[in-house]
Amino acid sequence: MTTETTDARTPPVAVWQVLERMSREELLAWRTAEVKGRPSAAERNLDMPYPFGWYPALLSAELAIGEVRPLRYFGTDLVIWRGEDGQVRMLDAYCRHLGAHMGHGGKVNGNNIECPFHAWQYNGEGVVEHIPYSRTIPPQVKRPCPTQWPVTEANRWIWFWYHPEGIAPLWEVEHVPEATDPAWTDYDVFEWNVWGNLQNMAENGVDAAHFKYIHGAANVPEYEFSWDHFWRSARLFVRLGTPQGEVNGEIAYKNIGPGQSYTRFTGISETLLIACITPVDKDHCVARFCFTQPKAQAAGPRAGAARAIIKDICKQFDQDKVVWDRQRYLEKPLVCAGDGPIAQFRQWYAKFYVTPGAGPAAMAAE
Numbered sequence: 001m002t003t004e005t006t007d008a009r010t011p012p013v014a015v016w017q018v019l020e021r022m023s024r025e026e027l028l029a030w031r032t033a034e035v036k037g038r039p040s041a042a043e044r045n046l047d048m049p050y051p052f053g054w055y056p057a058l059l060s061a062e063l064a065i066g067e068v069r070p071l072r073y074f075g076t077d078l079v080i081w082r083g084e085d086g087q088v089r090m091l092d093a094y095c096r097h098l099g100a101h102m103g104h105g106g107k108v109n110g111n112n113i114e115c116p117f118h119a120w121q122y123n124g125e126g127v128v129e130h131i132p133y134s135r136t137i138p139p140q141v142k143r144p145c146p147t148q149w150p151v152t153e154a155n156r157w158i159w160f161w162y163h164p165e166g167i168a169p170l171w172e173v174e175h176v177p178e179a180t181d182p183a184w185t186d187y188d189v190f191e192w193n194v195w196g197n198l199q200n201m202a203e204n205g206v207d208a209a210h211f212k213y214i215h216g217a218a219n220v221p222e223y224e225f226s227w228d229h230f231w232r233s234a235r236l237f238v239r240l241g242t243p244q245g246e247v248n249g250e251i252a253y254k255n256i257g258p259g260q261s262y263t264r265f266t267g268i269s270e271t272l273l274i275a276c277i278t279p280v281d282k283d284h285c286v287a288r289f290c291f292t293q294p295k296a297q298a299a300g301p302r303a304g305a306a307r308a309i310i311k312d313i314c315k316q317f318d319q320d321k322v323v324w325d326r327q328r329y330l331e332k333p334l335v336c337a338g339d340g341p342i343a344q345f346r347q348w349y350a351k352f353y354v355t356p357g358a359g360p361a362a363m364a365a366e
Protein backbone atom coordinates (compact mmCIF):
# COMPACT_ATOMS: atom_id res chain seq x y z
CA MET A 1 0.00 0.00 0.00
CA THR A 2 1.39 3.43 -0.90
CA THR A 3 1.82 5.66 2.11
CA GLU A 4 3.64 8.62 0.56
CA THR A 5 3.87 10.19 -2.84
CA THR A 6 7.46 11.39 -2.77
CA ASP A 7 10.41 9.47 -4.22
CA ALA A 8 11.46 7.19 -1.35
CA ARG A 9 14.41 5.48 -2.97
CA THR A 10 17.78 5.76 -1.29
CA PRO A 11 20.10 8.07 -3.24
CA PRO A 12 21.35 6.44 -6.45
CA VAL A 13 24.53 4.53 -5.90
CA ALA A 14 27.13 3.91 -8.58
CA VAL A 15 25.56 0.56 -9.51
CA TRP A 16 22.25 2.20 -10.36
CA GLN A 17 23.97 4.85 -12.44
CA VAL A 18 25.65 2.15 -14.53
CA LEU A 19 22.44 0.20 -15.06
CA GLU A 20 20.12 3.13 -15.67
CA ARG A 21 22.27 4.45 -18.51
CA MET A 22 21.64 1.26 -20.52
CA SER A 23 18.90 0.90 -23.10
CA ARG A 24 16.64 -2.16 -22.81
CA GLU A 25 18.67 -3.95 -25.51
CA GLU A 26 21.98 -3.06 -23.88
CA LEU A 27 20.73 -4.34 -20.53
CA LEU A 28 19.63 -7.69 -21.99
CA ALA A 29 23.00 -8.14 -23.72
CA TRP A 30 24.84 -7.13 -20.53
CA ARG A 31 23.00 -9.78 -18.50
CA THR A 32 24.56 -12.65 -20.41
CA ALA A 33 27.79 -11.18 -21.87
CA GLU A 34 31.07 -12.49 -20.56
CA VAL A 35 33.02 -10.27 -18.19
CA LYS A 36 36.30 -10.41 -20.06
CA GLY A 37 39.71 -9.95 -18.50
CA ARG A 38 38.46 -10.87 -15.02
CA PRO A 39 40.96 -12.26 -12.51
CA SER A 40 41.22 -16.05 -12.35
CA ALA A 41 38.95 -18.05 -10.08
CA ALA A 42 41.99 -18.83 -7.89
CA GLU A 43 42.85 -15.13 -7.50
CA ARG A 44 39.30 -14.48 -6.32
CA ASN A 45 39.48 -17.46 -3.94
CA LEU A 46 36.69 -19.19 -5.86
CA ASP A 47 38.68 -22.32 -6.56
CA MET A 48 36.68 -24.20 -3.92
CA PRO A 49 34.61 -27.40 -4.15
CA TYR A 50 31.10 -27.40 -5.56
CA PRO A 51 28.29 -28.09 -3.08
CA PHE A 52 26.18 -31.20 -3.62
CA GLY A 53 22.44 -31.20 -4.27
CA TRP A 54 19.74 -31.11 -6.90
CA TYR A 55 20.26 -28.46 -9.57
CA PRO A 56 18.17 -27.20 -12.49
CA ALA A 57 19.38 -28.39 -15.90
CA LEU A 58 16.76 -27.23 -18.40
CA LEU A 59 13.11 -26.32 -18.56
CA SER A 60 11.14 -29.50 -19.27
CA ALA A 61 9.77 -27.86 -22.43
CA GLU A 62 13.31 -27.37 -23.76
CA LEU A 63 13.81 -31.09 -24.27
CA ALA A 64 11.27 -32.88 -26.47
CA ILE A 65 11.07 -36.65 -26.90
CA GLY A 66 13.96 -37.70 -29.13
CA GLU A 67 15.92 -34.49 -28.52
CA VAL A 68 19.62 -34.35 -27.53
CA ARG A 69 21.39 -31.31 -26.11
CA PRO A 70 24.91 -30.53 -24.93
CA LEU A 71 25.23 -28.99 -21.47
CA ARG A 72 28.10 -27.85 -19.31
CA TYR A 73 27.71 -27.74 -15.53
CA PHE A 74 30.16 -28.26 -12.66
CA GLY A 75 33.13 -27.92 -15.01
CA THR A 76 31.89 -31.02 -16.86
CA ASP A 77 30.68 -31.43 -20.42
CA LEU A 78 27.41 -33.34 -20.46
CA VAL A 79 24.87 -34.76 -22.85
CA ILE A 80 21.17 -34.85 -21.99
CA TRP A 81 18.39 -36.52 -23.95
CA ARG A 82 14.75 -37.54 -23.69
CA GLY A 83 14.06 -41.14 -24.71
CA GLU A 84 11.00 -42.44 -26.50
CA ASP A 85 9.59 -43.39 -23.09
CA GLY A 86 9.59 -39.67 -22.17
CA GLN A 87 12.31 -40.10 -19.52
CA VAL A 88 15.27 -37.73 -19.38
CA ARG A 89 18.78 -39.15 -19.03
CA MET A 90 22.16 -37.46 -18.68
CA LEU A 91 25.75 -38.64 -19.06
CA ASP A 92 29.26 -37.25 -19.32
CA ALA A 93 29.44 -35.98 -22.89
CA TYR A 94 32.54 -37.76 -24.11
CA CYS A 95 32.08 -41.16 -25.68
CA ARG A 96 34.30 -43.77 -24.07
CA HIS A 97 35.14 -45.23 -27.48
CA LEU A 98 37.21 -42.47 -29.11
CA GLY A 99 36.09 -39.36 -27.28
CA ALA A 100 33.42 -37.75 -29.46
CA HIS A 101 31.14 -35.23 -27.73
CA MET A 102 27.75 -36.90 -27.95
CA GLY A 103 25.84 -33.65 -27.43
CA HIS A 104 26.87 -32.54 -30.92
CA GLY A 105 25.42 -34.85 -33.53
CA GLY A 106 24.34 -37.61 -31.15
CA LYS A 107 20.83 -38.95 -31.59
CA VAL A 108 18.21 -40.79 -29.60
CA ASN A 109 17.72 -44.44 -30.50
CA GLY A 110 14.86 -45.90 -28.47
CA ASN A 111 15.74 -44.72 -24.99
CA ASN A 112 19.49 -44.72 -25.63
CA ILE A 113 21.92 -42.10 -26.89
CA GLU A 114 23.76 -43.00 -30.07
CA CYS A 115 27.20 -41.48 -30.57
CA PRO A 116 27.61 -39.62 -33.89
CA PHE A 117 31.09 -41.01 -34.54
CA HIS A 118 30.63 -44.83 -34.72
CA ALA A 119 27.05 -45.23 -33.48
CA TRP A 120 27.77 -46.89 -30.14
CA GLN A 121 24.60 -46.83 -28.05
CA TYR A 122 24.59 -45.98 -24.34
CA ASN A 123 21.76 -46.38 -21.88
CA GLY A 124 21.09 -43.86 -19.09
CA GLU A 125 23.69 -45.45 -16.79
CA GLY A 126 26.33 -45.20 -19.48
CA VAL A 127 26.36 -48.93 -20.27
CA VAL A 128 27.09 -49.64 -23.96
CA GLU A 129 24.16 -51.74 -25.13
CA HIS A 130 24.90 -51.92 -28.83
CA ILE A 131 27.83 -51.55 -31.24
CA PRO A 132 26.37 -51.89 -34.75
CA TYR A 133 29.53 -53.10 -36.51
CA SER A 134 30.91 -55.40 -33.82
CA ARG A 135 29.75 -58.87 -32.87
CA THR A 136 31.02 -58.52 -29.30
CA ILE A 137 30.83 -55.73 -26.76
CA PRO A 138 34.06 -55.39 -24.73
CA PRO A 139 33.31 -56.22 -21.06
CA GLN A 140 34.67 -52.91 -19.76
CA VAL A 141 32.05 -50.91 -21.70
CA LYS A 142 29.25 -53.07 -20.32
CA ARG A 143 29.87 -51.36 -16.98
CA PRO A 144 28.04 -48.13 -16.04
CA CYS A 145 29.91 -44.82 -16.35
CA PRO A 146 31.82 -43.99 -13.17
CA THR A 147 29.91 -40.72 -12.80
CA GLN A 148 26.15 -41.04 -12.61
CA TRP A 149 23.82 -38.07 -13.05
CA PRO A 150 20.43 -38.88 -11.49
CA VAL A 151 17.68 -36.85 -13.18
CA THR A 152 14.10 -36.02 -12.24
CA GLU A 153 11.39 -33.57 -13.32
CA ALA A 154 9.40 -31.26 -11.09
CA ASN A 155 7.88 -27.80 -11.40
CA ARG A 156 8.25 -27.88 -15.21
CA TRP A 157 12.04 -28.22 -14.81
CA ILE A 158 14.54 -31.02 -15.33
CA TRP A 159 16.71 -31.40 -12.22
CA PHE A 160 19.92 -33.37 -11.84
CA TRP A 161 21.77 -34.52 -8.74
CA TYR A 162 25.40 -33.48 -8.31
CA HIS A 163 27.63 -35.15 -5.75
CA PRO A 164 31.43 -35.11 -6.13
CA GLU A 165 31.73 -38.61 -4.65
CA GLY A 166 28.81 -40.17 -6.45
CA ILE A 167 26.55 -40.47 -3.38
CA ALA A 168 22.94 -41.14 -4.44
CA PRO A 169 20.35 -38.37 -3.85
CA LEU A 170 19.78 -37.62 -0.17
CA TRP A 171 16.41 -35.92 -0.65
CA GLU A 172 13.66 -35.52 -3.25
CA VAL A 173 13.01 -32.41 -5.31
CA GLU A 174 10.08 -30.52 -3.78
CA HIS A 175 7.01 -29.93 -5.95
CA VAL A 176 5.58 -26.45 -5.55
CA PRO A 177 1.85 -26.41 -6.36
CA GLU A 178 1.75 -23.04 -8.17
CA ALA A 179 4.26 -24.26 -10.78
CA THR A 180 1.75 -26.62 -12.37
CA ASP A 181 -1.52 -24.95 -11.33
CA PRO A 182 -3.58 -24.02 -14.43
CA ALA A 183 -4.83 -20.94 -12.57
CA TRP A 184 -1.25 -19.60 -12.57
CA THR A 185 0.56 -18.13 -15.60
CA ASP A 186 3.17 -19.79 -17.78
CA TYR A 187 6.68 -18.97 -16.64
CA ASP A 188 8.09 -15.61 -17.50
CA VAL A 189 11.80 -16.47 -17.84
CA PHE A 190 14.80 -14.13 -17.45
CA GLU A 191 18.40 -15.20 -17.89
CA TRP A 192 21.81 -14.10 -16.67
CA ASN A 193 25.36 -15.33 -16.65
CA VAL A 194 26.98 -14.49 -13.34
CA TRP A 195 30.78 -14.53 -13.32
CA GLY A 196 31.02 -15.54 -9.73
CA ASN A 197 30.35 -18.19 -7.16
CA LEU A 198 27.13 -19.83 -6.06
CA GLN A 199 27.77 -19.48 -2.34
CA ASN A 200 28.45 -15.75 -2.60
CA MET A 201 25.17 -15.43 -4.50
CA ALA A 202 23.22 -17.48 -1.96
CA GLU A 203 24.55 -15.41 0.92
CA ASN A 204 22.61 -12.47 -0.50
CA GLY A 205 19.38 -13.80 1.03
CA VAL A 206 20.67 -13.38 4.59
CA ASP A 207 22.65 -10.20 3.92
CA ALA A 208 20.13 -7.89 5.55
CA ALA A 209 22.03 -4.63 5.13
CA HIS A 210 22.55 -4.85 1.39
CA PHE A 211 18.80 -4.55 0.69
CA LYS A 212 18.98 -0.89 1.64
CA TYR A 213 22.31 0.07 0.13
CA ILE A 214 22.33 -1.68 -3.22
CA HIS A 215 18.61 -2.29 -3.80
CA GLY A 216 17.20 0.90 -2.34
CA ALA A 217 14.89 -0.70 0.24
CA ALA A 218 13.64 2.04 2.52
CA ASN A 219 14.81 0.14 5.60
CA VAL A 220 17.14 -2.66 6.61
CA PRO A 221 14.42 -5.32 6.71
CA GLU A 222 13.12 -7.21 9.73
CA TYR A 223 13.53 -10.93 9.22
CA GLU A 224 12.82 -14.39 10.63
CA PHE A 225 15.04 -17.30 9.60
CA SER A 226 14.54 -21.04 10.07
CA TRP A 227 17.26 -23.60 9.57
CA ASP A 228 16.93 -27.31 9.13
CA HIS A 229 19.18 -30.09 7.95
CA PHE A 230 18.74 -29.77 4.19
CA TRP A 231 16.57 -26.68 3.93
CA ARG A 232 16.45 -23.14 5.20
CA SER A 233 13.67 -20.62 4.96
CA ALA A 234 13.12 -16.97 5.75
CA ARG A 235 10.54 -14.22 5.86
CA LEU A 236 11.71 -10.69 5.26
CA PHE A 237 9.54 -7.67 5.88
CA VAL A 238 10.68 -4.92 3.58
CA ARG A 239 9.60 -1.36 3.03
CA LEU A 240 10.31 -0.86 -0.65
CA GLY A 241 11.29 2.62 -1.71
CA THR A 242 9.64 3.32 -5.06
CA PRO A 243 9.48 6.50 -7.08
CA GLN A 244 5.88 6.81 -5.80
CA GLY A 245 6.79 6.38 -2.15
CA GLU A 246 7.23 3.50 0.28
CA VAL A 247 5.41 0.19 -0.14
CA ASN A 248 5.25 -2.67 2.38
CA GLY A 249 6.35 -6.00 1.01
CA GLU A 250 6.99 -9.49 2.33
CA ILE A 251 9.45 -11.94 0.85
CA ALA A 252 9.31 -15.60 1.95
CA TYR A 253 11.83 -18.01 0.56
CA LYS A 254 12.76 -21.65 0.97
CA ASN A 255 16.01 -23.19 -0.19
CA ILE A 256 16.54 -26.92 -0.26
CA GLY A 257 20.21 -27.64 -0.53
CA PRO A 258 22.21 -25.16 -2.59
CA GLY A 259 20.33 -25.66 -5.89
CA GLN A 260 16.60 -25.30 -5.19
CA SER A 261 15.18 -21.87 -4.41
CA TYR A 262 11.51 -20.91 -4.17
CA THR A 263 10.53 -17.36 -3.26
CA ARG A 264 7.05 -15.97 -2.72
CA PHE A 265 6.42 -12.24 -2.83
CA THR A 266 3.29 -10.74 -1.33
CA GLY A 267 2.25 -7.21 -0.56
CA ILE A 268 2.06 -5.55 -3.97
CA SER A 269 1.16 -8.62 -5.95
CA GLU A 270 1.34 -12.39 -5.44
CA THR A 271 4.35 -13.87 -7.23
CA LEU A 272 6.29 -17.14 -7.13
CA LEU A 273 9.89 -17.06 -8.28
CA ILE A 274 11.80 -20.27 -8.92
CA ALA A 275 15.39 -19.10 -9.06
CA CYS A 276 17.24 -21.69 -11.12
CA ILE A 277 20.98 -21.17 -10.64
CA THR A 278 23.55 -23.78 -11.58
CA PRO A 279 27.35 -23.56 -11.57
CA VAL A 280 29.00 -23.94 -14.98
CA ASP A 281 32.55 -23.45 -13.74
CA LYS A 282 34.18 -22.18 -10.56
CA ASP A 283 33.58 -18.55 -11.49
CA HIS A 284 30.50 -18.89 -13.68
CA CYS A 285 26.87 -19.64 -12.86
CA VAL A 286 23.91 -19.56 -15.19
CA ALA A 287 20.79 -18.11 -13.62
CA ARG A 288 17.26 -18.37 -14.92
CA PHE A 289 14.44 -16.77 -13.00
CA CYS A 290 11.01 -18.26 -13.63
CA PHE A 291 8.09 -16.16 -12.44
CA THR A 292 4.49 -17.23 -12.20
CA GLN A 293 1.50 -15.29 -10.90
CA PRO A 294 -2.22 -16.00 -10.56
CA LYS A 295 -3.73 -15.48 -14.03
CA ALA A 296 -6.54 -13.40 -12.56
CA GLN A 297 -3.98 -11.02 -11.16
CA ALA A 298 -1.64 -10.96 -14.17
CA ALA A 299 -4.47 -10.10 -16.57
CA GLY A 300 -6.71 -8.10 -14.25
CA PRO A 301 -6.78 -4.46 -13.24
CA ARG A 302 -3.60 -4.93 -11.20
CA ALA A 303 -1.65 -6.33 -14.17
CA GLY A 304 0.63 -3.29 -14.26
CA ALA A 305 1.65 -3.76 -10.62
CA ALA A 306 2.12 -7.49 -11.23
CA ARG A 307 4.50 -6.76 -14.15
CA ALA A 308 6.30 -4.10 -12.15
CA ILE A 309 7.20 -6.49 -9.34
CA ILE A 310 8.83 -8.92 -11.79
CA LYS A 311 10.74 -6.07 -13.37
CA ASP A 312 11.87 -4.87 -9.96
CA ILE A 313 13.10 -8.32 -8.86
CA CYS A 314 15.13 -8.60 -12.09
CA LYS A 315 16.54 -5.16 -11.48
CA GLN A 316 17.63 -6.25 -8.01
CA PHE A 317 19.40 -9.23 -9.55
CA ASP A 318 21.12 -6.85 -12.01
CA GLN A 319 22.30 -4.74 -9.09
CA ASP A 320 23.71 -7.75 -7.25
CA LYS A 321 25.32 -9.06 -10.43
CA VAL A 322 27.53 -5.98 -10.64
CA VAL A 323 29.02 -7.10 -7.31
CA TRP A 324 28.97 -10.88 -7.85
CA ASP A 325 30.79 -10.62 -11.19
CA ARG A 326 33.87 -9.32 -9.39
CA GLN A 327 33.46 -10.49 -5.79
CA ARG A 328 36.09 -12.53 -3.95
CA TYR A 329 35.14 -15.26 -1.54
CA LEU A 330 36.36 -14.25 1.91
CA GLU A 331 36.78 -17.09 4.31
CA LYS A 332 36.95 -14.73 7.26
CA PRO A 333 34.79 -11.72 6.43
CA LEU A 334 34.70 -8.75 8.80
CA VAL A 335 31.04 -8.80 9.79
CA CYS A 336 29.30 -6.49 12.25
CA ALA A 337 25.96 -6.16 14.05
CA GLY A 338 23.18 -5.56 11.52
CA ASP A 339 24.74 -7.71 8.81
CA GLY A 340 22.24 -10.56 9.24
CA PRO A 341 23.05 -14.18 10.15
CA ILE A 342 25.97 -14.63 7.76
CA ALA A 343 27.92 -16.98 10.06
CA GLN A 344 24.82 -19.14 10.60
CA PHE A 345 24.20 -19.24 6.85
CA ARG A 346 27.76 -20.42 6.23
CA GLN A 347 27.47 -23.08 8.89
CA TRP A 348 24.35 -24.44 7.17
CA TYR A 349 25.88 -24.17 3.70
CA ALA A 350 29.05 -25.99 4.76
CA LYS A 351 27.00 -29.21 5.06
CA PHE A 352 26.94 -29.44 1.29
CA TYR A 353 30.71 -29.60 0.82
CA VAL A 354 32.40 -32.92 1.19
CA THR A 355 36.01 -31.72 1.40
CA PRO A 356 36.94 -31.59 5.09
CA GLY A 357 38.16 -28.17 6.17
CA ALA A 358 36.94 -26.44 2.98
CA GLY A 359 36.59 -22.68 3.25
CA PRO A 360 33.07 -22.31 4.62
CA ALA A 361 33.51 -25.11 7.13
CA ALA A 362 36.54 -23.30 8.53
CA MET A 363 34.45 -20.26 9.37
CA ALA A 364 31.54 -22.28 10.67
CA ALA A 365 33.83 -23.89 13.21
CA GLU A 366 34.73 -20.54 14.78
Ligand code: FES
Nearest residue numbers: 095097098115118
Ligand atom coordinates in the same frame (compact mmCIF):
# COMPACT_ATOMS: atom_id res chain seq x y z
S1 FES B 1 33.68 -42.11 -30.47
FE1 FES B 1 31.67 -42.61 -29.94
S2 FES B 1 31.22 -44.39 -31.03
FE2 FES B 1 33.28 -43.96 -31.52
Ligand SMILES: [Fe+2]
Nearest residue numbers: 204210316320
Ligand atom coordinates in the same frame (compact mmCIF):
# COMPACT_ATOMS: atom_id res chain seq x y z
FE1 LIG C 1 20.36 -8.79 -3.38
